[in-house]
Amino acid sequence: MTPEEVLARLDAPLSLRRRVGYLALAFTGLTASALIGLLWATEPGLPTRTNVAFAVLVAIGLCWAVFGGWAVTRRAPLFARDRVVAGWLGIAAWLAFGVGALAISLLRHELEPALLGVVLLLGAVAALNLRAARRTRAALLRRRSELAGQATGNR
16 A cells, blocks of 8 residues: 555545444434433423533533534544543543432431442543544654655655
């Protein structure tokens, strides 16, 4: 393969498989938000913390739906930018969950070790996903630069 051929493959937009995956993600986020919103709307008199939890869940679902729509509509190559954005969304969702769970636990004056373990595990998974996405993006951008240099040097 010549550097020009490799560059052409790197510069391609998302594959059909990824587009379908992101479309499914967008519809899943919308569906989850709609179902949680419907449940929230049909249950009057919920406690404040439940209302806050439902609002956060609806917002998280809408964020994933927007992300899926953004990724599907990109015509330019993303060079794993989509993975980095998904990693940051995962971190944000984990922070919202972790802060909410710990706040409720502290208000009850009892910190559950199992809850703390789940929060820490989810945080570690989110951080590892973000790190892997950033490394993949950096490697792709580095490779593109190297190939672009080779392609212009061969002429």
